[in-house]
Amino acid sequence: MPWYRQVYDWLEHRLQLEGPVMEAMVHPVPRKTASWWYVFGSASFVLLILQVVTGILLALVYAPSAAHAWDSLEVLNHQLPLGWFLRAMHGWGSNFMVAVVLIHMCQVFLFGGHKYPREFTWVLGVCMLLMTLGMAFTGQVLRFDQDAYWGLGIGASIAGRVPFVGGQLVHLMLGGPMINGATLTRFFALHVFVIPGALLAFTGLHLWMVVKLGINEWPMPGRIVRRETYMKEYHDLTHTDGLAFVPLAVWKDLFFSAAILLAVAACAAYFGPFGPKGAPDPTIINTVPKPDFFFLWLYTVLSYLPPNLETPFLLIVPPIAIAFLIAIPFVAGIGEKSWWRRPVAVFAVFFIAVCWGAFTQLGTYTPWSPQMHAWSGAPVPEKLLVNRTPLERQGAVVLQQKQCRNCHELGGMGGQRGPALDDVAGHMTEDQLYRQVLQGGGNMPAYGAALSPAETTALVKFLTTLKVNYAPAASDASRQVADADTGTAATGAR
Amino acid sequence: MEGPNNPLESEAQVRDISRRTLLMKIGIGLNALVAAAIATPVIAYVLGPVLKRKEYLDWVDLGSLSNFPVGETTLVNYRNPFTNSWDGDTANVPAYVRRTSDTDFTVFAVNCAHLGCPVKWFKESQLFMCPCHGGAYYADGSRASGPPERGLFTYGLKLQKGKLLINAGQMPTLQNQAGLGKTPCSGGDASVKPQIVARIEPCPGTDKSTIG
Amino acid sequence: MQSEVSSRAKNVTRYGCLLLAVSFLAGCKLPGKPKDGPEVPRPEQVLSFDELYAANCSGCHGAHGEKGPAMNLANPEYQALVDDASLRDIIVNGEKGTLMPAFGEKQGGELTDAQVNVLVKGLRAKWGKGDVLSGLNAPTWKATHAGDPAAGKLVYEAACARCHSASGSQPSKGGSILDGSFLAVVNEQMIRTTVIAGRPDLGMPDWRSLKQSGPLTDNEVTDVTAWLMSQKPALPGQPYGSAAPAQPAAAPANKISGKD
Numbered sequence: 001m002p003w004y005r006q007v008y009d010w011l012e013h014r015l016q017l018e019g020p021v022m023e024a025m026v027h028p029v030p031r032k033t034a035s036w037w038y039v040f041g042s043a044s045f046v047l048l049i050l051q052v053v054t055g056i057l058l059a060l061v062y063a064p065s066a067a068h069a070w071d072s073l074e075v076l077n078h079q080l081p082l083g084w085f086l087r088a089m090h091g092w093g094s095n096f097m098v099a100v101v102l103i104h105m106c107q108v109f110l111f112g113g114h115k116y117p118r119e120f121t122w123v124l125g126v127c128m129l130l131m132t133l134g135m136a137f138t139g140q141v142l143r144f145d146q147d148a149y150w151g152l153g154i155g156a157s158i159a160g161r162v163p164f165v166g167g168q169l170v171h172l173m174l175g176g177p178m179i180n181g182a183t184l185t186r187f188f189a190l191h192v193f194v195i196p197g198a199l200l201a202f203t204g205l206h207l208w209m210v211v212k213l214g215i216n217e218w219p220m221p222g223r224i225v226r227r228e229t230y231m232k233e234y235h236d237l238t239h240t241d242g243l244a245f246v247p248l249a250v251w252k253d254l255f256f257s258a259a260i261l262l263a264v265a266a267c268a269a270y271f272g273p274f275g276p277k278g279a280p281d282p283t284i285i286n287t288v289p290k291p292d293f294f295f296l297w298l299y300t301v302l303s304y305l306p307p308n309l310e311t312p313f314l315l316i317v318p319p320i321a322i323a324f325l326i327a328i329p330f331v332a333g334i335g336e337k338s339w340w341r342r343p344v345a346v347f348a349v350f351f352i353a354v355c356w357g358a359f360t361q362l363g364t365y366t367p368w369s370p371q372m373h374a375w376s377g378a379p380v381p382e383k384l385l386v387n388r389t390p391l392e393r394q395g396a397v398v399l400q401q402k403q404c405r406n407c408h409e410l411g412g413m414g415g416q417r418g419p420a421l422d423d424v425a426g427h428m429t430e431d432q433l434y435r436q437v438l439q440g441g442g443n444m445p446a447y448g449a450a451l452s453p454a455e456t457t458a459l460v461k462f463l464t465t466l467k468v469n470y471a472p473a474a475s476d477a478s479r480q481v482a483d484a485d486t487g488t489a490a491t492g493a494r
Numbered sequence: 495m496e497g498p499n500n501p502l503e504s505e506a507q508v509r510d511i512s513r514r515t516l517l518m519k520i521g522i523g524l525n526a527l528v529a530a531a532i533a534t535p536v537i538a539y540v541l542g543p544v545l546k547r548k549e550y551l552d553w554v555d556l557g558s559l560s561n562f563p564v565g566e567t568t569l570v571n572y573r574n575p576f577t578n579s580w581d582g583d584t585a586n587v588p589a590y591v592r593r594t595s596d597t598d599f600t601v602f603a604v605n606c607a608h609l610g611c612p613v614k615w616f617k618e619s620q621l622f623m624c625p626c627h628g629g630a631y632y633a634d635g636s637r638a639s640g641p642p643e644r645g646l647f648t649y650g651l652k653l654q655k656g657k658l659l660i661n662a663g664q665m666p667t668l669q670n671q672a673g674l675g676k677t678p679c680s681g682g683d684a685s686v687k688p689q690i691v692a693r694i695e696p697c698p699g700t701d702k703s704t705i706g
Numbered sequence: 707m708q709s710e711v712s713s714r715a716k717n718v719t720r721y722g723c724l725l726l727a728v729s730f731l732a733g734c735k736l737p738g739k740p741k742d743g744p745e746v747p748r749p750e751q752v753l754s755f756d757e758l759y760a761a762n763c764s765g766c767h768g769a770h771g772e773k774g775p776a777m778n779l780a781n782p783e784y785q786a787l788v789d790d791a792s793l794r795d796i797i798v799n800g801e802k803g804t805l806m807p808a809f810g811e812k813q814g815g816e817l818t819d820a821q822v823n824v825l826v827k828g829l830r831a832k833w834g835k836g837d838v839l840s841g842l843n844a845p846t847w848k849a850t851h852a853g854d855p856a857a858g859k860l861v862y863e864a865a866c867a868r869c870h871s872a873s874g875s876q877p878s879k880g881g882s883i884l885d886g887s888f889l890a891v892v893n894e895q896m897i898r899t900t901v902i903a904g905r906p907d908l909g910m911p912d913w914r915s916l917k918q919s920g921p922l923t924d925n926e927v928t929d930v931t932a933w934l935m936s937q938k939p940a941l942p943g944q945p946y947g948s949a950a951p952a953q954p955a956a957a958p959a960n961k962i963s964g965k966d
Contacts, residue, residue: 067582077740084740146746149584153610153665154626160667167669172541177550177664178574181581272738278746281583283571285604285612286749286816288625302609303627307643310608311668368628368640372614377761379769388775389881390870391888394805396775398891400765401805402619407628417628445630445638450620453943454890455805461887566814617814618807 024211028242030234032218034249037111039256040104041210046257047097048203050264051135052196054090062142064188066181066280069144073276088268091143094136096264098294101132106349109328112337113216115225119329121209124202126325131199133294138191140292144184145276150289152179152187161311179282214238215245219337227334288372296363297356303368367416370406374414381411384422388465395462398455402447410466418444425467429474433460550576550663556591559656562599567592567615567633575663589649589662590615590622592633599658601649602635603666608642610667622646644668750818755828758821762809771833772907776806777896783903783912785834787847790826797822803893845902845913845924849894849931858933861926865916880910889934890942897931 012018061080063072076083105125108114114122137155141148152174159169175182217237243249274292278284291299305313332345339346371378380396388396399405399421407417414420428436437456440446451459467473538545552575562568568591577585590602602622604612611626621638622631629640636645647666652659664670752758760769768774778784788796797817798810809815810822817825863872866883874884882888901922904912914921922930 065580065582066584067580074744078742084738085736088738150611150626153605156665157605157608157610157667160669162669164669166667170665170667170670174665176576177670178576178585178587179665180574180576180584181578269736269738272736272740275745279583279744279748281586281748282604282612283583283586283588284749285569285588285614287612289611299626303641305641307641310641310643369625370623370628370630372623372625373761374765375616375618376763376765379764380766380775382768382773385773385775389885389888390883391881391885393775394888394891397766397805400775401807403616403621403623404619405765406616406623440639443639445621445632447619449632450618452890453941454887455943457887457943458891568814615814 025246026244027211027214028238029215029245029249030217030237031241031243033215034243034252035218036252036256037107038215038249039253040100040107042253043257043260044097044101044104045203045207047093047100047260047264048199050093050261051090051097052200054086054093055192055196057086058090059192064142064185066144066184069142069184070276070279073143073145077273077276084273085268087273088271089264090139091274092264092267092271094139095293096260096267098132098136100260101129105129106353108216109345110339110342110349111216112219112225112342114329114333115335115337116227116230116329116333117213118209118216119333121206121213122329123326124206124209126322128199128202128206130322131195131202134195135191135199136292136294138187138195140295141184141187142191143274143276144280146278146280146284146287147275147289147291149179149280149282150287151291152183154289154291158314161314216337219339221336221338221340223337225334225337286372288369290366291363293360297359299366300359300363303366365416369415370403370417371415372406374405375400375403378405378410378413381413384410384466388462391458392462392465395458395460398451398459399462402450402455402459404459407444421463421466423466423468423471425464425473426471427474428463429476430460430464431476432474433463437463550574551661552663553652553659554662556589556601556658556660559653559658562591562593562658564593564595567617569615572660572662587662588612589660591658592635597653599651599653600635601651601658601660601662603647603649603662605647605666606642607637607644607646607666607668608640610665613646749816750821753821753824755824755832758817758825759828762817763825766805768907771829777899778903778905778907779829780833781903781906782833782835782838783844783906784899785830786837786839787844787899787903789847790830792847793826793829794822797825801893801896804896805891842914843921845898845922845927847899847902849898849928850924851928853925853928853930853932855929855933855936857926858929858931858936861917861922861930862933864919865922865926865930869910883934884937886937886939886942886944889938894931894935897934898927901927901930 058076061072061076061083063069073087076087078084108122108125137151140151156170156174156179159173160166162169171177173183173186174180175186214234217234278287290296301313302310336342380400385393385396399410404421405414407415409416409420410422412420424433434456436442436444437451437459438446438448447456464473554572554575556570556572561570569588570591571586571588574581574585574587588604590604592600592602594600606613606624606626606629608624608627608629611624613622613624613629613631615622620633622633622635624630624640624642627641629642630638631642631646632638634645635648637643649666650661752761763779764774766774766776767779771780772778796806798808798815798819799813800806800808807815809817811818869878869880870883871878874882900910901916902913904910904916906912913927916922917926
């Protein structure tokens with residue numbers, strides 16, 4: 001007998017693990033579940049392990065102190081061999097993990113995997129999704145840069161909207177009345193101990209139930225889930241048309257996990273780590289905070305909500321959404337599993353996916369945010385200044401100097417908060433331009449206080465030259481009627 | 495094999511089991527008590543930094559009044575009064591001081607009233623703009639456009655011995671308003687005599703009819 | 707048997723070491739490796755002229771210092787005309803009476819003294835061509851005395867009117883510079899600078915060829931700017947021009963509050 005066999009036997013005699021482990025490994029699964037659709041759960045698990053390992057390695061260097069965290073990340077990025085690569089693995093691993101967990105959830109939902117008897121597996125899964133998102137947010141905080149600082153500000157502002165206890169809640173969340181060192185240590189404890197601990201425990205339970213209750217079978221239209229008969233039907237299915245999980249079904253999980261790990265490593269090697277961006281000094285107010293990818297949709301939603309709906313939305317919708325997710329298996333715990341017979345479920349998934357995609361896409365270029373440096377950094381396109389009078393040219397300077405470009409594009413440069421001005425004279429008359437500039441309106445501030453009459457005149461004179469090629473300028477039809485009526489050139493002076 | 499369900503078990507055994515069950519329950523209760531006794535003070539530990547320290551209610555000295563020219567809005571930095579040695583740069587907090595006359599000051603928090611991002615002052619257009627979701631405010635702090643539902647937060651202030659002091663120890667949010675500032679558009683205007691205006695001063699906080 | 711195993715093990719170690727070395731070498735050159743220095747430096751640490759110019763100046767002065775709506779910085783005559791201290795002062799404090807804002811940190815702007823110095827040096831290095839005005843008897847940049855508007859009117863007619871029109875009401879090649887609103891957003895120094903250095907990017911000649919009979923003298927430049935500034939109306943920018951009512955300044959206010 002070789003020596004390793006002897007060691008194994010010695011250990012097994014004392015551990016007594018072989019029986020239960022073998023049983024779990026070779027348990028029969030329905031033949032059709034040995035499918036590429038069933039690999040996302042195990043991939044999530046592998047990514048979780050990757051995050052734990054890379055996280056521990058990063059924690060060897062990271063200093064959870066507000067004064068030093070950013071510096072320690074810079075050391076990781078620049079001074080330690082492959083420190084940047086570990087940061088990149090951890091960051092990309094986080095993105096991949098959120099993505100794979102979400103895909104896993106959609107797949108389970110569309111395959112009816114939340115139905116009897118796996119309701120509680122689903123509930124735990126929802127909790128684990130929330131923890132994964134919690135890890136993503138707290139992880140962004142630990143990357144203690146300007147985005148993290150102001151992201152915390154956003155979190156505190158949301159907490160501050162809770163009626164009655166909002167104030168205390170903010171102090172509790174920040175570990176004091178303002179974002180400082182105590183805030184970072186709090187989020188460090190959450191990110192490194194509390195949430196991962198809970199996540200690992202929940203993962204254990206989740207897996208335990210998967211093994212005990214069996215993997216969800218491939219749904220077939222017409223195969224109805226009934227509480228009375230399901231267990232027996234599933235048992236029969238696995239024993240008449242089943243495979244041993246190891247080794248007949250597991251190879252796809254293994255292949256996919258390897259592919260995912262390779263993808264994380266490739267992204268890490270090619271795109272590198274996330275940040276850290278600017279140092280977390282709140283006195284640097286020249287900053288444009290932006291959340292990480294998986295919170296961009298929220299960033300978008302928050303900019304488009306009407307002011308009076310914001311607080312109700314922020315405080316009511318998340319609890320309802322979570323309650324709704326948890327309630328799904330209890331409301332629809334039996335019946336059809338197949339997506340062919342569950343149009344509402346399929347529509348809901350696609351609707352949410354499309355909304356999420358649209359909001360995220362908007363979040364990547366934030367058309368609602370002023371571009372803080374456009375006024376001094378986005379040149380007036382030269383072709384708009386050809387053959388302009390000195391007054392009109394000064395009007396262009398006014399347009400720049402009064403920060404109009406921060407919200408208005410010219411020639412594709414500038415903010416997108418307001419409409420582009422390239423053709424503004426084509427649809428607004430001179431009078432309308434005066435009124436709009438001085439009084440604002442339609443979400444534009446009034447500039448009456450900031451512009452002298454001469455500046456206003458110069459600005460409007462420039463704006464009236466902005467029209468496309470030979471298109472006619474906007475004109476006021478009523479003026480011609482009025483002129484014809486009175487028979488005078490009332491506007492002759494202009 | 496003998497188990498508790500064995501019909502032959504004696505009275506004594508049953509009594510013994512119920513006695514042991516009782517002892518187990520007492521044991522659990524004891525543990526719960528001890529745990530509660532230890533844990534309750536720990537709650538105070540968790541809440542400690544929030545409950546105990548009141549430095550944030552202190553007045554912060556922003557320096558001599560002469561640092562703030564009349565008619566201008568100036569960016570200042572101060573050190574958070576509620577600070578630990580490991581806070582580093584995060585304890586430096588910015589604020590805007592607006593001085594409209596010799597004695598009229600308003601101190602704005604940089605935090606947007608929407609979600610707390612740092613607003614930036616543009617003196618050319620007399621606007622504060624927020625880089626996050628596009629909130630904009632007029633020079634007097636009132637809301638100009640965008641998602642905020644109110645004007646900028648102001649800190650409580652007092653003038654003492656030629657110095658400007660503010661009460662600015664906490665991050666302003668909708669529930670933790672930094673302090674009760676005056677509302678610039680409501681009072682004080684009555685004394686101003688009508689005169690030829692070089693610029694038109696709107697009072698947008700009170701006027702919602704600017705929709706075009 | 708034993709030796710075969712050990713040689714295989716040796717092979718494995720050798721290949722392993724090679725693989726490790728290759729991956730480390732590759733690690734040094736992977737595209738994801740962060741560049742030196744922080745990804746986003748503190749704003750005051752930006753000390754490259756091109757970055758500073760693009761972010762702070764290009765909006766009005768043009769991406770290449772020309773053909774923007776504001777002063778033509780790429781004009782070597784302009785660079786020769788204005789000395790370093792004045793250029794620095796204009797950047798830091800702005801130019802009163804014009805739309806040039808103050809960029810200095812103490813004046814509410816964003817630029818530190820070091821950054822302003824970088825800008826001044828960079829402007830010289832990029833667009834200055836040395837003292838191109840030496841020996842040309844150019845007028846001084848600053849006026850040495852107050853001008854005579856009456857004499858200035860004659861200079862205007864001789865030097866400016868052919869492109870900018872004599873009265874300001876009829877259309878002209880260069881556009882009117884007698885418009886009240888225009889005169890209200892520029893100052894005497896800006897007109898003087900433009901008259902002397904010209905706007906080569908827009909086809910406006912410098913002081914030497916404005917007048918057909920020869921270069922403008924220092925006095926003539928002083929006089930013509932004085933006359934132009936004297937043409938600025940008391941209440942510029944009124945929307946209905948000469949048809950202004952008795953209380954002209956109140957008119958726009960009434961107009962605005964009366965609407966809507």
